[in-house]
Amino acid sequence: MLSIFERADRFKDRKAIHSNNQDYTYADLITASNAVAANLLNDAVDLNEGRITFLVPPSFEYTAVEWGIWKAGGIAVPLCVLHPLPSIQYVLEDTQAEVVIAHEDFIGFLKPLESVLGVTLVTLESILKQNSKAMPKLEPSRRAMILYTSGTTSKPKGVVTTHGNIEAQITTLVNAWEWEKDDYILNILPLHHVHGIINVMSCALWSGACCEFLPKFDAEKVWDIIKSGRLTLFMAVPTIYYKLISFWESTNEKEQAELSEAASKLRLMVSGSAALPVPVLEKWRSISNQTLLERYGMTEIGMGLSNSYRGERRPGHVGLPLPGVEMRLVDSNNHEVKENEPGEFQIKGPSVFKEYWQKPEATQKAFTEDGWFITGDIGMLNNGLYKILGRDSVDxxxxxxxxxxxxxxxxxxxxxxxxxxxxxxxxxxxxxxxxxxxxxxxxxxxxxxxxxxxxxxxxxxxxxxxxxxxxxxxxxxxxxxxxxxxxxxxxx
CATH class of the missing domain: 3.30.300.30 (ANL, C-terminal domain)
Known part of the structure; x- marks a missing residue:
């Protein structure tokens, strides 16, 4: 059994997820994911890395489906609930998936692909029906997930991570950001990206903490949840902080004071997935007395660098390499650069992905001869901390x-x-x-x-x-x- 499932057994009676106005324990999640796995396996003993795609909104059910695919030995391929049908079709064709698990809201949307691709649509209701079956033995080296990342010049590539990669991505953040079982986090992020899947949901579930889902962002609802006092952590992209600031500015002085007081009580607030404008950081700090923790990551590596949880969080910087992550800055000839000189970030470590799905040439080009992953991001070491200067091809x-x-x-x-x-x-x-x-x-x-x-x-x-x-x-x-x-x- 994988470590994340072993840990869930320890927390059976604790609340794991709050979704659609309902609480679910770890025992509920274990039961539901076992049912998903058994229904997927049917007469088989192991899915043997079969790709299982699923189109399910952020929820308890999403988590149960993902865990169930893993338990059955499959590769989880989450689809974006906002993508148009051609984008969904591309992922299905690229992964050669034969099954799509779909929430009832998306059955009609996906129906045309049954005849075009010959895929089987499986309803969420049917895959969650109570069932039990012996599960296959899973090794950390087995492929676990494919997430699609858009390149600047070509079609999206499927980033393949193993169970070992995912565990490394989770544990480095749990340790660096001091996750505890009494933590409570709100997840308002898309669940076809690392940020929402790993940094928020999986770190919470690894720790015995609770993850609350809000499927669609609404600034007033987020502020209401912050005001409730139940959150200990919050993670979002810069645009969300910008919108939360705008809402705060639209309220009266009394309401502003209440919101600011509530936000100041969280132990950690993180910004990522895009560069955080310094004025947004400074405005949020003036509102909440919270200095947002910035970090740097990619679909291919999980999180690579992070500002300090307890130490300095310097605006415009992303800190230092996380535990277990090797990093170097190099010039165009792969020679390491000095402090205050721009260079490309290259990363090594157990969190780095296995391959691009069925793209051996692209995989080979993504690594140096001595095994460093070439990120394509430019940065520099500035007075002891790293800062991102931008994407080499765009910024x-x-x-x-x-x-x-x-x-x-x-x-x-x-x-x-x-x-x-x-x-x-x-x-x-x-x-x-x-x-x-x-x-x-x-x-x-x-x-x-x-x-x-x-x-x-x-x-x-x-x-x-x-x-x-x-x-x-x-x-x-x-x-x-x-x-x-x-x-x-x-x-x-």
Whole structure:
């Protein structure tokens, strides 16, 4: 039996999940996941790494299905409840899955794929029917999950992790962030990504703690849950903190004081999955007296670096490698760089994924000859802590022979009183290689973009580049949270 299931046995009487206004114990989760496994196995003794896809909203049932697939010896492939049908079809074709477990809300949506792909739709209700069967013996080296990650130039690749990889990803965070059985966390994150599956749900269940699901984000509901006093941890993406701040600002002074007092009592609040703008961190700290803990991770590695739970959490930085994670910063020739010099993050360790599903060439290209995973992310060591400068293919602008971090420019722009949000990209230019361009969202109808370009230059003394100008384009509405940077480039 895998360690996470052995640990669940120790916590049988404890509350594991709060979902759809109902509490579920670890015993409930064990029973439900055993039923899923038995129904999946049917007459077989082992699924032998068969890919089982499932389209289930974040819930107790989602967790039971995932655990049941694992117990039966299958590979869990969670599907995104917001993806269009062609995206779902791509995953089914790529994994060659023969079974899709679906919540009743998605049966009609998925029905066309039965005839197109020949897959079998299995209802959530039927897979959860009480059943029992002997389970196969599982080794940590067995493949456990495939999560799809989008590349910047190609179709999404399936990232394969083993049970051993997943355990390493969980335990390093449990130890670093001091998870305990009395912890209680709210999960408002998508459950087809590492952040929601590993950092929140799996860490809680490993620890004997409780994970509460809120399938759809609502700022007022989240604040109500924070105000209830039952949370000890909270983890979210920067956009969610931005929306929570906006809601707080819309309330009266008395309500603001109550919300701030409630948020200040949590023991840990984490931000990840995207760069956290320093102004958002500072505003959240002024509201809640909480300094958000930033960390760095990827689908392929779980979490690699983290700011300290008990020590310094420096804005704009992601701390140091987590326990069990080896990391180096290298130049284009794989030579390690010095402090304050930009380099690419490369990672080794038991948390690093096994392979890209059925893509041996892509897998080989993702690793150096001596086994380091090539992240494609650029950063530097700055006064003892690491900071992310951006994705080499998207966030690093090469202009006039210099490498410039789009993320740093974005942080500067967001400090301007007339800018709500922004996205900085590089545009092809014959003379400079790339020109720096910024798409901005402003509440002002009288924004002078030429004056703004001059202001940007005065705020960036660290950049001594010989570029002539910065292009600025104002957007009439907030679309930055809905498009990729490659799509932002098309707006110019």
């Amino acid at each position: 690093i602008i090469k202009s006039g022979g210099y490498k410039i971090s789009a993320l740093e420019i974005e942080d500067i722009l967001r400090k301007h009183e007339q800018i709500n949000d922004c996205a900085v990209v590089g545009l092809p230019d014959e003379e400079w290689g790339e020109l720096i361009a910024a798409c901005i969202v402003s509440p002002s109808s009288e924004l002078d973009t030429k004056a703004l370009s001059k202001w940007i230059k005065t705020q960036m003394p660290a950049y001594k580049t010989p570029r002539k100008y910065v292009l600025v384009k104002e957007l009439p509405r907030n679309v930055l949270g809905k498009v990729t940077k490659n799509e932002v480039k098309k707006l110019f």
